[in-house]
Amino acid sequence: xxxxxxxxxxxxxxxxxxxxxxxxxxxxxxxxxxxxxxxxxxxxxxxxxxxxxxxxxxxxxxxxxxxxxxxxxxxxxxxxxxxxxxxxxxxxxxxxxxxxxxxxxxxxxxxxxxxxxxxxxxxxxxxxxxxxxxxxxxxxxxxxxxxxxxxxxxxxxxxxxxxxxxxxxxxxxxxxxxxxxxxxxxxxxxxxxxxxxxxxxxxxxxxxxxxxxxxxxxxxxxxxxxxxxxxxxxxxxxxxxxxxxxxxxxxxxxxxxxxxxxxxxxxxxxxxxxxxxxxxxxxxxxxxxxxxxxxxxxxxxxxxxxxxxxxxxxxxxxxxxxxxxxxxxxxxxxxxxxxxxxxxxxxxxxxxxxxxxxxxxxxxxxxxxxxxxxxxxxxxxxxxxxxxxxxxxxxxxxxxxxxxxxxxxxxxxxxxxxxxxxxxxxxxxxxxxxxxxxxxxxxxxxxxxxxxxxxxxxxxxxxxxxxxxxxxxxxxxxxxxxxxxxxxxx
Numbered sequence: 001x002x003x004x005x006x007x008x009x010x011x012x013x014x015x016x017x018x019x020x021x022x023x024x025x026x027x028x029x030x031x032x033x034x035x036x037x038x039x040x041x042x043x044x045x046x047x048x049x050x051x052x053x054x055x056x057x058x059x060x061x062x063x064x065x066x067x068x069x070x071x072x073x074x075x076x077x078x079x080x081x082x083x084x085x086x087x088x089x090x091x092x093x094x095x096x097x098x099x100x101x102x103x104x105x106x107x108x109x110x111x112x113x114x115x116x117x118x119x120x121x122x123x124x125x126x127x128x129x130x131x132x133x134x135x136x137x138x139x140x141x142x143x144x145x146x147x148x149x150x151x152x153x154x155x156x157x158x159x160x161x162x163x164x165x166x167x168x169x170x171x172x173x174x175x176x177x178x179x180x181x182x183x184x185x186x187x188x189x190x191x192x193x194x195x196x197x198x199x200x201x202x203x204x205x206x207x208x209x210x211x212x213x214x215x216x217x218x219x220x221x222x223x224x225x226x227x228x229x230x231x232x233x234x235x236x237x238x239x240x241x242x243x244x245x246x247x248x249x250x251x252x253x254x255x256x257x258x259x260x261x262x263x264x265x266x267x268x269x270x271x272x273x274x275x276x277x278x279x280x281x282x283x284x285x286x287x288x289x290x291x292x293x294x295x296x297x298x299x300x301x302x303x304x305x306x307x308x309x310x311x312x313x314x315x316x317x318x319x320x321x322x323x324x325x326x327x328x329x330x331x332x333x334x335x336x337x338x339x340x341x342x343x344x345x346x347x348x349x350x351x352x353x354x355x356x357x358x359x360x361x362x363x364x365x366x367x368x369x370x371x372x373x374x375x376x377x378x379x380x381x382x383x384x385x386x387x388x389x390x391x392x393x394x395x396x397x398x399x400x401x402x403x404x405x406x407x408x409x410x411x412x413x414x415x416x417x418x419x420x421x422x423x424x425x426x427x428x429x430x431x432x433x434x435x436x437x438x439x440x441x442x443x444x445x446x447x448x449x450x451x452x453x454x455x456x457x458x459x460x461x462x463x464x465x466x467x468x469x470x471x472x473x474x475x476x477x478x479x480x481x482x483x484x485x486x487x488x489x490x
Contacts, residue, residue, distance in 0.1 A: 068122055085115050
């Protein structure tokens, strides 16, 4: 199964979080994802102005393990696997400190660090999912009950984690450092999602907010006091540096905690050998032409004659042109049929899979009827003026070894996430001004000047193929010269 979650990452970048969910019973899993990007012709993005290297420069991809999924309520139990693994890691460090451990001190400390990172990552994912479930609830009574339970479960999770501080207290600084990193990260996540939930309720469900504000407010007040007690950085309303230190530190902490989920990759060109063979054939064909012409004129006019000299120069001129034409032909054929890059996924020098990616401009006539129907370009205002669209096709082929994936961790790992970010700033280069002056009539020859947004639309049609099944999705991206406005699934 392939899951896609789009969002606006920043002003110029959109992000597609693609989850490749592997089957547990198969030896390996294969996923195909084809993306067609329909671009208005007026933006002047085509194979001449936007070559392949520019696309890969503007596209960034991260591969990471999908965080093991647990409900927030499940994490309130001491018997749950993540908390059990965390406790065992602390016990192992205790045993090592007492010179009774079965593993070395460095190995025990590394296992503790991994356990803290994994537990904090799971808590973050569970809190995020619980917050999302509340926001999706239609019934306000159930929403209120879920918000109350949300605050209670978070308090219990914090209590369980902080109960381990007694184990850490008085030990080596390495212990305390890892523990505090996890503690501060979880605290950041709690504040971030609790405030996010309150802001959502303030905008859409005032009555629910009034009902849950006391418990959420109490949770946030206690957390603020705890953070100050521990010396963690806090957000200040009137910060002199606009909370620069907090934002930087929180970002570094997030990268550190989630680092055990990111997969190291090795990227190289996929068709290097085939390209060299094709280019060698091109050089050989052009050389055959030049040699045949040289021999023919040599037999007719002899050596060291003016006609032979002129024929030799012309043959070499055509030789270079023939070589370039054949090379371009092969390059286009290879680019359309093969992938550009091969990305090997390695964990501890163990290959758990690979990924291939390819890019090319394609004409709408060569795209399947099904994809063009999903694009749904039906407006007479667009069709009848004869303005075409440029289409980029971005292909991905992911192969995962299920057995190797299972060996990575004691936790249930459902698959991997491919976080793909498209920077669209190059697409905005030739856009008109973001706002244009327009006039609103107020009657009796009165009017008011205002501004109207000048926007453009990109259409992403994505085909997901897995286990002999195919699914299509379409996303419409609204943007102008100042940045991306919104992304909507059609």
